[in-house]
Amino acid sequence: MACMMLLGKEIAHSLSPAMYRAAFEVAGLDWTYEAHDVATEEEALALITDGDWVAMNVTTPYKRLALEAASKAETTAQAAGGVNLLVRGPEGIMGFNTDGTGCTAFLARNGIFPQRSDVAVCGTGPTARAIVYALSCAGVKRVALFSRDKDRAVRAAQSTCGGVFAQTYEDGLQFLLDCDVIIDATTLGMHPGDPAPFNTAILAPRQTVLDVVYGHGETALIAAARAKGCRTFDGRGMLVLQGAVSLQTVLSVFKDEAHLSFNDSYEAMRAVVEAGE
Numbered sequence: 001m002a003c004m005m006l007l008g009k010e011i012a013h014s015l016s017p018a019m020y021r022a023a024f025e026v027a028g029l030d031w032t033y034e035a036h037d038v039a040t041e042e043e044a045l046a047l048i049t050d051g052d053w054v055a056m057n058v059t060t061p062y063k064r065l066a067l068e069a070a071s072k073a074e075t076t077a078q079a080a081g082g083v084n085l086l087v088r089g090p091e092g093i094m095g096f097n098t099d100g101t102g103c104t105a106f107l108a109r110n111g112i113f114p115q116r117s118d119v120a121v122c123g124t125g126p127t128a129r130a131i132v133y134a135l136s137c138a139g140v141k142r143v144a145l146f147s148r149d150k151d152r153a154v155r156a157a158q159s160t161c162g163g164v165f166a167q168t169y170e171d172g173l174q175f176l177l178d179c180d181v182i183i184d185a186t187t188l189g190m191h192p193g194d195p196a197p198f199n200t201a202i203l204a205p206r207q208t209v210l211d212v213v214y215g216h217g218e219t220a221l222i223a224a225a226r227a228k229g230c231r232t233f234d235g236r237g238m239l240v241l242q243g244a245v246s247l248q249t250v251l252s253v254f255k256d257e258a259h260l261s262f263n264d265s266y267e268a269m270r271a272v273v274e275a276g277e
Contacts, residue, residue: 002257003052004250006035007044007066008059010190013215015236015276016057019243019269026268027251027260041065048086048093055250056086060187063097063126070095079133079160082126085246089253096249099127100134102242103183103212109241110233112208114140118179120172122146122197124156127212128185136161144175146197169198177202182225184211189219196221205229212238240269 006016020033031054038044044062048069058066063082067073070083071092077083083095104114114135121128121135124147135143144165147153153166167175176182176198188194190213200221203209209225214235218226225232244266251258 002031002054002254004031004033004055004057005047005051005053006033006057006059007038007047007062008035009037009039009061011035011037011059014059015214015239015273016243018272018276019240020057020247022272023244023247023260023265023268026264027258029258029260031257038062045069054088054254057246058082058084058086060125060127060190067095067126069093076100076130076133080126080130081156081159082130084126084130084242085249087250087253094253096246097126097130098242098245098249099212099238100130100132100137101245102238102240103131103210104134104138105241105245106233106238107181107210109237112181114138114143116141117181118142118144118175119181119183120144120146120176120179121183121185123185123187124149124152125185125187128183129156129160131183131185132157132160132164136163142175142179144172144179146172146176148197173202177204179207181208181210184209184213184219184221187213189213189221190216192216194220196224200224200228203228203230207231209233210238211235214239236273240266240273243269 017033066083073095077095077097080097085096087094145157150168157164157166208231210233211219212235247265
């Protein structure tokens with residue numbers, strides 16, 4: 001019996017185990033799914049290198065470590081500077097990042113298309129960079145990456161792809177005021193009481209706000225955006241879509257194990273998330 005794992009820190013809230021188990025059942029796949037909440041990089045690396053797994057989802061704060069541990073990383077993972085999916089294949093441990101694809105697919109399913117939108121992405125970590133890269137590949141009208149630290153924003157933008165504005169929240173205020181979509185890909189909101197990444201007084205009702213965090217109730221950003229009349233989404237929809245993309249990636253490597261369409265993966269995972277609402 002093969003095992004797929006989730007690696008992260010403070011992941012008790014994660015819906016991934018239930019999502020993947022539901023998809024395995026639909027596929028008739030006799031696999032298990034285990035969540036491993038580890039406190040240190042040393043423990044995380046030991047699990048990556050020596051653990052008994054065929055595929056591994058990786059979440060904060062170990063995405064960069066997973067990239068370093070991969071024998072080979074696909075372009076999206078390199079642009080993101082981090083891996084959220086490891087697969088043991090014929091060529092060793094392969095690294096992928098499906099966060100950006102999951103995000104753009106979720107936006108499109110809700111009628112929000114990059115080609116028509118100016119998008120602000122908050123954060124400089126692998127999730128933010130993966131989203132920026134996917135938006136750029138999808139032909140986004142304009143995209144800006146925001147951080148409190150200008151140098152960090154510039155480094156993240158330069159390593160992701162061309163055509164990305166790097167901004168602090170102060171210097172990029174006009175872009176935040178004018179943009180159509182704001183995506184918070186920081187870790188703010190992962191703990192109760194976390195503030196929003198910027199002064200939410202600037203939000204306007206015409207804007208769409210997506211927070212990739214979903215585990216601890218409504219974040220400060222989503223609460224403020226909802227109060228302002230913005231269209232709002234937490235991270236659950238994006239989670240389902242990147243999960244379905246990830247499972248299809250895994251099954252493409254283990255194609256003799258099971259056949260499950262993307263839509264069937266998505267519907268099985270979506271049902272689990274909606275049942276938990």
